[in-house]
Amino acid sequence: MENQRGKGLSFAKRIYKPRIIGLGIGALSVAAALYPLQVPTWVWAALLLNAMVWPHVAYLLSTRSAFPYKAERHNMLFDSLLGGFWAASMQFNPLSTVTILSMMTMNNVAAGGVRLLVQGSLAQLTGVAVSWLLLGAAFSPTVSQLQVYACLPMLTLYPLAVGMVCYQLAIKLSEHKRTLSALSRTDSLTGLLNHGAWKDLLQITFQQCQQQQTQATVGLIDIDHFKLINDNYGHIVGDTVLRQLSLELKRNLRENDLAGRYGGDEFCVILPDLPLEHATAVMERLREVFGNYRHPQIPGLRVSLSIGLATCQPHFADAASWLDAADKALYSAKSNGRDRISSAGRFTPSIA
Incomplete structure (x- = not known):
């Protein structure tokens, strides 16, 4: 009315x-x-x-x-x-x-x-x-x-x-x-690109890399044990953690980098014109900053990130192959203890 x-x-x-x-x-x-x-x-x-x-x-x-x-x-x-x-x-x-x-x-x-x-x-x-x-x-x-x-x-x-x-x-x-x-292209909770919008941009970036032979790195980011955070502290606290990660992504990425929420507790980034070594450094900084986050009402809450990275390779048949490589790297980071970055068959352990 x-x-x-x-x-x-x-x-x-x-x-x-x-x-x-x-x-x-x-x-x-x-x-x-x-x-x-x-x-x-x-x-x-x-x-x-x-x-x-x-x-x-x-x-x-x-x-x-x-x-x-x-x-x-x-x-x-x-x-x-x-x-x-x-x-x-x-x-x-x-x-x-x-x-x-x-x-x-x-x-x-x-x-x-x-x-x-x-x-x-x-x-x-x-x-x-x-x-x-x-x-x-x-x-x-x-x-x-x-x-x-x-x-x-x-x-x-x-x-x-x-x-x-x-x-x-x-x-x-x-x-x-x-x-x-x-x-229509934005995730309502985090303000980042939603799943569909980010995948559209991934396809565009992949075509640019293949046609212009430029570099770009894709990253998949997972909040470790996020289900336990929701189970132990409630979904409101879980949503706060998701928004905090989106805030840190906006702070730590460049203006032309593309960050999105892939689904649930999984986030995704496209880092154009950035080789794997530099992308790893950016993601390592993000991992450390996010690991220092403390919820104001729950000081005992600890959070960490597992991250999988993959650079665009000439032999990739399509954008899905590129994304699959990052997904396998993320699986490797989780399998090797979480709270770390993995890429191209190697992983970066967490710093104690």
Whole structure:
């Protein structure tokens, strides 16, 4: 409900300024057409209220409503009704009528598509009927030079205002799209790349290494005995440990390195343009830093990492072969006592 109300308020705010501009300069077109017709004084008062007061009343009605979007659509239908009223009141002066009704029709289509277009058209016909009942039916086919000049602001400034609103909306939609795209590629707990996004980048990196003959190292990182941490201290503490590792990855890796959560307590990294020796040094620093982590409420908790590394080799048939080599290295690190780094058939023991 709150989300829908927020969207409705945003919709009302986007329409507020264009309505002020549109009704303000639209009144010039209507006034120029009404001037030679000698209409009653109350018609001029109604025109002034429509131009100067109604935009603010409409905004208050929508923003204070429990359903702002629905209220604003009702406001737009009332705009259409008034548009039909003014078209008939100025005796369907060709230029002024087309200017006013076409701009309102553009609003209805932009805001509600065909459905609001049809509803708006019916509201305009209702406005015409009201005008004919009050002022009588008449037609004035002539257009004066004054009326031409009076319509120019509506034909130029109002489309510009609507265009700016559409541009701002397009920018927001683009930002939302980028945000959603980032969320779809990000692990919600750690903020790192998720499994699918990281494997996509692994494939790209593999192709670059094979085509450009560049170096890169893949690392698989496992938190030792993580299940015991969850069993002994609870999943909340376990999640804290996972977030701590993700934080240390962000701190210790370069900007162009790619870190992700492979699944559960297993993490993964791609280190482009980094030979095995340098990658080992980076991972050793990570292992030592993470091993020094102490939970503020559980000082007795100890954590360690097992890490498997593999550099991209020309004989690898695909990215899966490269990843499999790192996985075998990780298995070797676990088999040889954990809390260590293993790569290419050798392992680096932990430092006591």
